[in-house]
Amino acid sequence: MKLHNLTILVASLGLTACGGVDDGTTPDDTLPPGSTAGGDDTTFDHDNSGFNPFDLLDRLAEEGPPRFTARMHSCPKVRVRTLGNVLRSLGVDMNAPGPVSAAGLYNAGYNALGGPNYTNRIRENINITTSSASREFDIFAAAADQIITNVSTLARCQVNGVGAQLFDGNACRIDGITCLIGQPAQAAHLDFCNITITSAADVDTGKRIAVAALLAAAYTCE
Amino acid sequence: MKRISRLLLVAALAVPATACSGGDGSSGDDDDVGDDDGSADPFDQILEQREYDYNAALRIASLRLTGDLPTIAEINEISAPTDLTVKKSLYEARVTEYMTRPTFASQMYYFWRDTFKMGDTPELDTAPALAAQLSTDNGNYMNLLTQAANNCPTFVENTGVFTPAECVGNAPKAGVLTNPGAMKTYFGNFAFRRVKWIQETFDCTKFPVELNGTPQEIGAASPYTGEWPFTSIAGTDSGGRVNFLDVSAVICANCHQTMNHIAPLFANFDLDGVYQAAIAVPTPLDGAPLAELSDYLPPGEVTSYRFGQPVADIPALGAAMAADPDIAKCGVARMWNWALGKTDIVDTLQEVPLEVIQTQVDTFTADGFKLKNMIYAVYTSDDFTKF
Numbered sequence: 056m057k058l059h060n061l062t063i064l065v066a067s068l069g070l071t072a073c074g075g076v077d078d079g080t081t082p083d084d085t086l087p088p089g090s091t092a093g094g095d096d097t098t099f100d101h102d103n104s105g106f107n108p109f110d111l112l113d114r115l116a117e118e119g120p121p122r123f124t125a126r127m128h129s130c131p132k133v134r135v136r137t138l139g140n141v142l143r144s145l146g147v148d149m150n151a152p153g154p155v156s157a158a159g160l161y162n163a164g165y166n167a168l169g170g171p172n173y174t175n176r177i178r179e180n181i182n183i184t185t186s187s188a189s190r191e192f193d194i195f196a197a198a199a200d201q202i203i204t205n206v207s208t209l210a211r212c213q214v215n216g217v218g219a220q221l222f223d224g225n226a227c228r229i230d231g232i233t234c235l236i237g238q239p240a241q242a243a244h245l246d247f248c249n250i251t252i253t254s255a256a257d258v259d260t261g262k263r264i265a266v267a268a269l270l271a272a273a274y275t276c277e
Numbered sequence: 278m279k280r281i282s283r284l285l286l287v288a289a290l291a292v293p294a295t296a297c298s299g300g301d302g303s304s305g306d307d308d309d310v311g312d313d314d315g316s317a318d319p320f321d322q323i324l325e326q327r328e329y330d331y332n333a334a335l336r337i338a339s340l341r342l343t344g345d346l347p348t349i350a351e352i353n354e355i356s357a358p359t360d361l362t363v364k365k366s367l368y369e370a371r372v373t374e375y376m377t378r379p380t381f382a383s384q385m386y387y388f389w390r391d392t393f394k395m396g397d398t399p400e401l402d403t404a405p406a407l408a409a410q411l412s413t414d415n416g417n418y419m420n421l422l423t424q425a426a427n428n429c430p431t432f433v434e435n436t437g438v439f440t441p442a443e444c445v446g447n448a449p450k451a452g453v454l455t456n457p458g459a460m461k462t463y464f465g466n467f468a469f470r471r472v473k474w475i476q477e478t479f480d481c482t483k484f485p486v487e488l489n490g491t492p493q494e495i496g497a498a499s500p501y502t503g504e505w506p507f508t509s510i511a512g513t514d515s516g517g518r519v520n521f522l523d524v525s526a527v528i529c530a531n532c533h534q535t536m537n538h539i540a541p542l543f544a545n546f547d548l549d550g551v552y553q554a555a556i557a558v559p560t561p562l563d564g565a566p567l568a569e570l571s572d573y574l575p576p577g578e579v580t581s582y583r584f585g586q587p588v589a590d591i592p593a594l595g596a597a598m599a600a601d602p603d604i605a606k607c608g609v610a611r612m613w614n615w616a617l618g619k620t621d622i623v624d625t626l627q628e629v630p631l632e633v634i635q636t637q638v639d640t641f642t643a644d645g646f647k648l649k650n651m652i653y654a655v656y657t658s659d660d661f662t663k664f
Contacts, residue, residue: 099561121628123320126660129618140345178391211348237336237346239356
């Protein structure tokens with residue numbers, strides 16, 4: 056807060072200064088301090104879109120110093136290619152037709168999901184953005200039915216030839232959820248899943264929502 | 278790693294009241310830090326409160342190292358034992374196994390594509406392929422800068438197989454530093470974009486990088502603190518067509534003292550990344566004439582990696598870089614940030630202080646910069662396995 060207030064104060068002083076020299080003459084085109092943008096007789100154009108030190112200060116104030124943050128896991132979005140692998144390994148047909156199938160949403164979602172653009176020297180964006188998160192959640196919602204159907208037959212969900220089950224009748228099962236999220240499911244996962252089913256208009260819809268929501272929660276971060 | 282300090286300095290100077298009110302300035306948010314009562318640092322307390330969670334670590338390791346989820350058998354394998362030492366041992370064995378799979382090669386290939394910000398065509402994929410090959414074969418990281426043969430391998434993703442190949446053309450050979458695809462991707466005036474790419478990719482900092490010199494008054498708003506003599510680069514007075522000694526907006530020499538001593542080495546690669554007998558990069562002057570050596574350096578100056586480290590050609594530059602401890606630190610920091618889910622260390626200033634990775638850097642250095650060993654060390658470190 057203190058920093059924001061001071062920034063506003065500094066900005067205000069700047070405006071005052073500009074106002075004070077408004078004598079009707081044409082403003083000169085002197086470059087701001089630190090700029091390396093080109094002028095006719097000065098420097099050539101450079102990229103001045105570097106990291107803003109005030110953004111950095113805000114980040115440090117919010118997250119803590121690098122000696123702390125560097126030692127903590129961050130929450131990057133699941134990479135586009137990895138998301139495809141995860142869907143495939145959960146039993147989703149990645150060649151299924153239709154623009155609103157899970158495969159269709161995934162295959163058309165490269166840009167929304169933040170895929171790299173090497174032509175323009177841009178790496179994959181692993182920040183969670185509104186577009187990437189919403190597209191990912193749409194994919195999970197579309198994929199839920201296939202996943203429910205296929206989980207028990209997936210090799211990666213089997214132990215000694217016995218497949219994990221997501222549901223036992225209308226109740227969720229912990230082994231199925233473990234396979235879904237990639238780490239041991241906890242009681243809270245099971246409670247959430249069961250409450251979602253009982254709260255829905257009907258059981259099938261509840262199961263779909265439960266699976267999609269568990270996936271969305273588990274795969275918000277890679 | 279050095280850049281962040283400079284940015285903070287700029288910010289601190291711009292807002293002196295903030296700097297003055299912050300006590301010892303030990304964190305960015307002093308209001309919450311009880312530094313008056315002598316209690317432990319709250320950030321250290323949070324770090325100390327973390328606990329080992331090998332199943333959480335396994336999930337992340339599996340997604341990053343193989344690009345897919347762990348199987349339920351792998352999950353159960355780690356979760357079943359109650360003894361933490363047994364869990365640790367099983368986790369480490371599984372990480373080792375992940376790193377033998379063809380999918381690990383693919384993951385490294387995509388990691389290096391992102392790191393180099395290039396790929397998607399056969400020509401542009403050879404540099405990431407070389408780096409991925411070194412990663413999967415436990416090669417020497419410094420070969421990225423020095424390797425003298427087979428620098429343009431191909432990679433078949435579905436088999437995870439690399440096929441060694443020479444790069445086309447007659448360029449000198451020095452790992453990815455002379456990769457035609459990289460030279461094509463980073464083509465630009467004076468070859469400065471190529472120098473910037475090499476600096477940021479392998480040293481993890483943007484220019485300027487040599488600012489610890491004795492302050493010299495040069496008629497600018499502030500003294501020049503470069504390590505090179507101010508007139509060691511070309512200006513219009515020395516016969517150059519661009520005045521790199523200009524101080525009217527900023528002190529150009531802060532960055533160009535280093536850049537101008539490196540860029541001529543990369544100036545013979547043309548628009549297509551093909552090495553030519555003469556300089557083949559343009560200038561931003563009217564008509565875009567080709568650069569000349571006198572545009573970079575005054576007579577008598579020679580190409581160099583840093584002040585006092587002359588390098589006659591790109592292989593010599595690669596050797597000088599390989600001997601620079603900052604390059605090894607950068608390599609570890611990049612892997613560290615990948616493992617812990619950070620964004621780019623340069624683009625978003627995701628600094629990794631040396632104290633955090635000192636153990637891994639020391640081991641990496643003593644181990645002959647073995648890349649796969651270093652990746653394993655990062656993925657089995659306490660910080661990776663604690664949550």
